[in-house]
Amino acid sequence: MTTSAGKTIRVDTLARVEGEGSLYIKYAGEQVAEVKFGIYEPPRLFEAFMRGRHFSEAPDITSRICGICPIAYQMSAIHAMERALGIRIDPAVRLLRRLFYCGEWIESHALHVYMLHAPDFLGYQDVIGMAKDHREVVEKALRLKKIGNSIVQLMGGREIHPISAAVGGFHKVPTKSRLRELVEDLQWALEASLETVRWTATLEFPNFEPDYEFVALRHPEEYPFNEGRLVSNRGLDIDAEAYEDHFAEVHAKHSNALQSVLRARGSYLVGPLARFNLNFDKLPEEARQAALDVGLKPPVRNPFKSIVVRAVELVFACAEALRVIREYEPPAAARVEAANCAGTGQAITEAPRGILYHRYALDENGLIVTAKIVPPTSQNQKRIEDDLREYATQLATWPLEEATWKCEQAVRNYDPCISCATHFLKVVIERE
Amino acid sequence: MSSKAQRKPKIGVFKFASCDGCQLSLLDAEDELLAVVGAVEIAYFPEASRAMAKGPYDIGLVEGSITTHHDAQRIQDIRRQCKTLIIIGACATAGGIQALRNWQDVDEFVRAVYATPQYISTLKLSTPIAEHVPVDFELRGCPISKQQLIELISATLAGRKPNIPHYSVCMECKRKANVCISVARGIACLGPVTQAGCGALCPSYDRGCYGCFGPMESPNTESLTAQFRILGQSDVQVTRAFRGFNAWAWEFRKASEECERR
Numbered sequence: 001m002t003t004s005a006g007k008t009i010r011v012d013t014l015a016r017v018e019g020e021g022s023l024y025i026k027y028a029g030e031q032v033a034e035v036k037f038g039i040y041e042p043p044r045l046f047e048a049f050m051r052g053r054h055f056s057e058a059p060d061i062t063s064r065i066c067g068i069c070p071i072a073y074q075m076s077a078i079h080a081m082e083r084a085l086g087i088r089i090d091p092a093v094r095l096l097r098r099l100f101y102c103g104e105w106i107e108s109h110a111l112h113v114y115m116l117h118a119p120d121f122l123g124y125q126d127v128i129g130m131a132k133d134h135r136e137v138v139e140k141a142l143r144l145k146k147i148g149n150s151i152v153q154l155m156g157g158r159e160i161h162p163i164s165a166a167v168g169g170f171h172k173v174p175t176k177s178r179l180r181e182l183v184e185d186l187q188w189a190l191e192a193s194l195e196t197v198r199w200t201a202t203l204e205f206p207n208f209e210p211d212y213e214f215v216a217l218r219h220p221e222e223y224p225f226n227e228g229r230l231v232s233n234r235g236l237d238i239d240a241e242a243y244e245d246h247f248a249e250v251h252a253k254h255s256n257a258l259q260s261v262l263r264a265r266g267s268y269l270v271g272p273l274a275r276f277n278l279n280f281d282k283l284p285e286e287a288r289q290a291a292l293d294v295g296l297k298p299p300v301r302n303p304f305k306s307i308v309v310r311a312v313e314l315v316f317a318c319a320e321a322l323r324v325i326r327e328y329e330p331p332a333a334a335r336v337e338a339a340n341c342a343g344t345g346q347a348i349t350e351a352p353r354g355i356l357y358h359r360y361a362l363d364e365n366g367l368i369v370t371a372k373i374v375p376p377t378s379q380n381q382k383r384i385e386d387d388l389r390e391y392a393t394q395l396a397t398w399p400l401e402e403a404t405w406k407c408e409q410a411v412r413n414y415d416p417c418i419s420c421a422t423h424f425l426k427v428v429i430e431r432e
Numbered sequence: 433m434s435s436k437a438q439r440k441p442k443i444g445v446f447k448f449a450s451c452d453g454c455q456l457s458l459l460d461a462e463d464e465l466l467a468v469v470g471a472v473e474i475a476y477f478p479e480a481s482r483a484m485a486k487g488p489y490d491i492g493l494v495e496g497s498i499t500t501h502h503d504a505q506r507i508q509d510i511r512r513q514c515k516t517l518i519i520i521g522a523c524a525t526a527g528g529i530q531a532l533r534n535w536q537d538v539d540e541f542v543r544a545v546y547a548t549p550q551y552i553s554t555l556k557l558s559t560p561i562a563e564h565v566p567v568d569f570e571l572r573g574c575p576i577s578k579q580q581l582i583e584l585i586s587a588t589l590a591g592r593k594p595n596i597p598h599y600s601v602c603m604e605c606k607r608k609a610n611v612c613i614s615v616a617r618g619i620a621c622l623g624p625v626t627q628a629g630c631g632a633l634c635p636s637y638d639r640g641c642y643g644c645f646g647p648m649e650s651p652n653t654e655s656l657t658a659q660f661r662i663l664g665q666s667d668v669q670v671t672r673a674f675r676g677f678n679a680w681a682w683e684f685r686k687a688s689e690e691c692e693r694r
Contacts, residue, residue, distance in 0.1 A: 015482035018452045042449040042499045043554055048541035049532035053672065060642065064529050064677065067453015067575060111459065115480065126481030128469045138466070146462040157633040159460050160453040160575040161644075164637050172637040334638070408482065417452075 004403040005030045005396045011408055016116040016126070018068045019418025023407060025388060030396035035388045037381060037411060041418050050371045055081045055338070055362055056167055062358070062373065063161050068111075068417055071104040071152065072351030074165040075226055076358040076373075081167045084345030084362050085338045092331035093169040094226075095324050099179075100155045100165065101225045101349075102321040106148025106189065107159065108352035109272075109310045109317070112415045113196060114141030117307050120409040121203040137199070140192055144314070147189045151182060151321060169335025179325045186322050193314035194290050200308045201294035206406070208391055209301035212383070213265060214274035217350055223282045223316055224275065226349045231278055233299070234265065240346040243357050247374070259382040260374055267382040270354025271414065272309040273300055284323075287315040303387060303413040310415075340366030351376050353415050377416045384414055441490035441589060444476035446510050448496025448503050449530055449558060454521035455479055455495050457578040464582050471589065487513030491588055494567075497523040497530060497558045504555070504564060511565035516588060519567045520581065522574035524560060526646055527680035529574075531558040534680055560680065569594070574644040574677035577629050597628050598649040601641050604632035613640065620660050622673060625651035625683070646678035653687035667691045 009025040022038040046065055053061060058077040063070035075097060082089065114137065115127040124130040131138040149159040154174060156162020164170045217224035218231045231237050238246060248263050262268050277298040280288065291297060291312045300309060346359040354376030361369040391410050395403040445455050459465065459480060475485035492514030498504050511517055522528050533541055538556045561567055571584055580596055587594035597603075601623035605612065613635050614621040621640035623632065627648040634641045647653075653674070660670045674688035 013478050013484065015478045015484070016480065018456075018479065020447060020478075042503060043542070043545070044449055044499070044528075044530040044558075045533055045538075045541045045545050045554075046529075048544040049530070049536065051544075057672075061529060064451050064453075064574065067451040067456050070451075070453070115459065125483035126474075126477075128474060128481065129483075131466060131469075135466075142462040142465060145460075149460060149462070157637055158575070158630070159578075160456060163634050163639070166639075171634075171639040405482075 002400050003397050004392075004400050007400055009392070009400065009404045009407055011404060014408060014411060016119070016412055017416050017418060018066070019416075021411075021416065021418045023388075023411060025392050025407060027392070027396060030393075032389050032392045032396075035385050035392065037384050037388065039418055047371045047373060050368050053368050055085065055360070055366045055368065058360065058368065058371075059165050059167065060161070060163070065373070065375070066417055067160050069104060069108055069351045069353065070161050071100055071156075071165070072349060072356050074162075075101060075349040076347050076356045077360075078165060078167050079226060079347030079349060080345040080358040080360050081338075081362075082345065083347060084343040084360055085167070085341060085366075086343065087168055087336050087338050089169060089336060090331035090333070092329060093173070093335070095328060096155065096170065096173060097165075098225050099151060099321055099324040099328075102317040102324070103148050103151030103155065105317040105352050106314060106321075107145050107152065108148070109314050110141055110145035110148060112352075113200065113307055113310050113314070114138065114145075116415065117412055118200075118203075120405070120412060121307070140195075144189055144192050144196070147185045148317075150185065154178060154182065166335050168338050169331065169333070171334065173330055173334045175330065176328060179328055183322065183325060186318055186325070190286070190315065190318040190322065193311060193318050194286070196311040196314055197290045197294055197308060200311045201296070203307065205302055205304045206391075206394075208304065208394070210303070210387060210390055212273070212301060213262065213268040214277050214299075215262075215268045215270050215355065215379075216274040216278045217348060217355060218278055219282070221282070223279050223284075223320070224350050230348055230355065232268065233277065236262070240348045240357070243346060243348065244359070244372075247379075249374075249378075260379040261382055267386050268379070269383045270376050270379050272306050272313055273303065274354065275350060276300060276309045276312065283312070283316055284319045286319055287312050290315050303410065306413050306415075340364065353377060353417055354379060375417065377414070377418060380414045380416065384411055384416065387413070440471065440473040442473045442475040442485070442488075443491045443493065444487065444489040444510075444514065445474075445479070445493045446476070446495070447479070448494070448507070448524070448561075449499040450496030450521065450523040450528065452479065452495075453575040454524075454573075455493065457576055457581055458493075461578045461582055468582070468585065472585075489514045490516065491585070492517045494519050494524050494561055495521050497527045497560060498564055499530060499555050499558045500553060501555065502553075507561060507564050516568045517565070518584065518588065519561045519570045521576050522572065522644065522646060522677045525562070525570045525572055525681070526678040527558040527560050529677050529679070531680035532675060533558055535675075558680070571596070572627055572645045573629050577631075580629055599628055600624055600648040600651070601626045601628050601630070601632050601635070601645070604628045604630075605635050608632055608636060610635050613638065614659070614663070618663050620663050620665055620669075620673065622656070625653050625656050642673070643676050643678055643684065646681045647683035651683050653683055654690075657687060657691060667694045
């Protein structure tokens with residue numbers, strides 16, 4: 001048997017992640033000598049070509065950074081622009097944006113839980129192989145994902161790069177009766193999500209609990225989507241405006257990559273684990289109870305258990321979508337017209353993978369002067385490498401092939417979206 | 433029947449500079465996905481599987497544009513390995529939104545985004561796949577329509593011509609009985625010069641089409657430019673309208689450059 005000790009784990013094309021990345025772990029004896037979570041996805045230079053475009057174009061342009069979480073980009077861009085322009089939105093619009101985000105979370109989490117992450121736990125190369133033995137599970141996953149997509153489609157016309165979100169509101173808002181058409185499916189989805197929590201909790205989890213700094217939004221009344229202060233379990237508590245005072249992109253020598261770090265303390269974790277641990281008290285009753293029933297309560301430090309936390313967030317998203325539909329009364333106007341003016345605005349929203357930061361400066365014609373975007377995967381990137389360094393040490397005596405698969409799974413814990421990260425990460429081609 | 437005749441067609445899915453959305457359309461086809469994977473062998477699809485079978489492939493689906501030397505080499509190799517090469521989405525068919533670099537100084541762009549520009553290797557232009565290799569079919573859209581993708585895969589497997597229209601978005605508006613937002617409300621709309629496929633989404637949501645599916649067959653961009661001016665759009669605004677997700681598509685590119693010169 002070939003063990004990993006003294007060898008190199010190398011995965012040139014990481015599978016079941018969004019975008020193109022590679023993995024490189026070098027052992028010196030049983031010690032981990034080097035870890036690289038490489039990115040070879042080509043850069044697309046969004047922040048540069050957005051200069052000179054009108055603020056109203058930012059939601060549609062930035063959604064093209066990521067086909068998996070376009071709504072996150074639209075929401076962060078819109079909120080940043082609304083702050084730059086000093087616009088206040090109708091409460092009904094705010095509610096609709098939560099519903100829109102629920103759709104994306106359901107679609108994205110169902111995709112990751114069942115189609116990208118579960119095959120690792122069950123020992124399948126992919127969901128196609130899994131479907132042969134677990135057809136009912138996969139069919140349920142597809143229906144759940146479809147229901148998330150149907151919210152997005154109803155609100156925004158299509159699943160990928162929807163077209164209705166606008167600075168100030170929406171181009172068109174749905175009627176109450178249109179939204180009520182979703183209720184029956186969402187009630188099924190809520191049940192299916194509860195089953196998902198129970199099912200994911202039966203999976204086998206490696207014993208691995210790093211000491212994380214969790215970073216997520218926190219809102220006084222709600223589990224966070226679009227608003228709140230940015231907080232951590234180590235005392236961070238700031239407005240989006242102060243984000244760049246506390247976080248920086250550093251150039252890590254070993255990976256030649258720009259990685260986001262907390263200036264004071266280094267790597268940190270964003271996404272489902274962070275949200276759950278920092279906002280457990282804000283989950284609706286059924287989601288909180290579902291978690292407690294399977295023994296899940298904060299702090300959850302095992303990143304492999306993110307699959308159960310995503311399932312709990314599925315319960316939240318379905319329950320929240322049902323609440324919004326119950327409470328919705330259409331706004332007086334679909335959107336507030338915004339006049340051109342100079343200004344700067346920052347916003348953070350919770351993409352399925354974690355916080356997404358946007359900052360824009362506008363000139364007096366409403367044209368973008370500078371843009372800055374920090375996606376969740378850029379923020380998790382350093383933490384992913386730290387996880388791999390700690391975790392690979394445990395695997396030194398494992399057969400190389402199994403250790404390789406486990407390390408891939410450790411990356412997939414984060415549901416990394418490399419397409420998102422790339423517009424600011426250094427390109428590393430790790431092929432020989 | 434010989435075992436060769438029973439062999440399922442091998443499909444490879446390849447990605448270049450893009451957002452991943454077009455290949456996600458395959459996974460978003462929730463109702464058809466299990467039927468599709470039953471009819472073909474998904475041999476290479478890293479977004480969905482860690483099993484990566486070597487070529488040759490019967491059908492290659494390519495997403496994304498060419499923006500690096502490495503990718504310009506890689507597409508040559510993929511072309512050699514694929515019997516039928518299908519190009520999906522605006523990045524692959526027209527260079528995508530990242531083709532906005534094609535009118536700018538790329539070195540300055542890189543300096544604006546990256547802290548260590550010397551590490552970035554990127555080409556001056558973002559170009560469509562067909563500028564590098566011959567392609568068998570181009571499926572338009574930012575993103576593509578999943579119904580059109582399923583139709584295209586089915587047609588390719590059956591050896592028939594896919595039913596994918598090349599007429600304009602206006603036809604789809606008429607079919608949906610939408611009141612023309614441009615005529616009735618003076619909203620600038622690229623629908624008259626943009627290929628159908630989205631189902632006239634934007635006009636149905638009270639906004640002008642912004643050209644996701646690229647230029648229709650023989651578009652009259654000059655006439656639309658004149659109409660935009662009547663609606664009060666400046667040359668800068670008209671230039672921006674044509675410079676979207678299909679900016680480098682020839683007819684849109686020509687139209688934006690003519691406006692910019694005025």
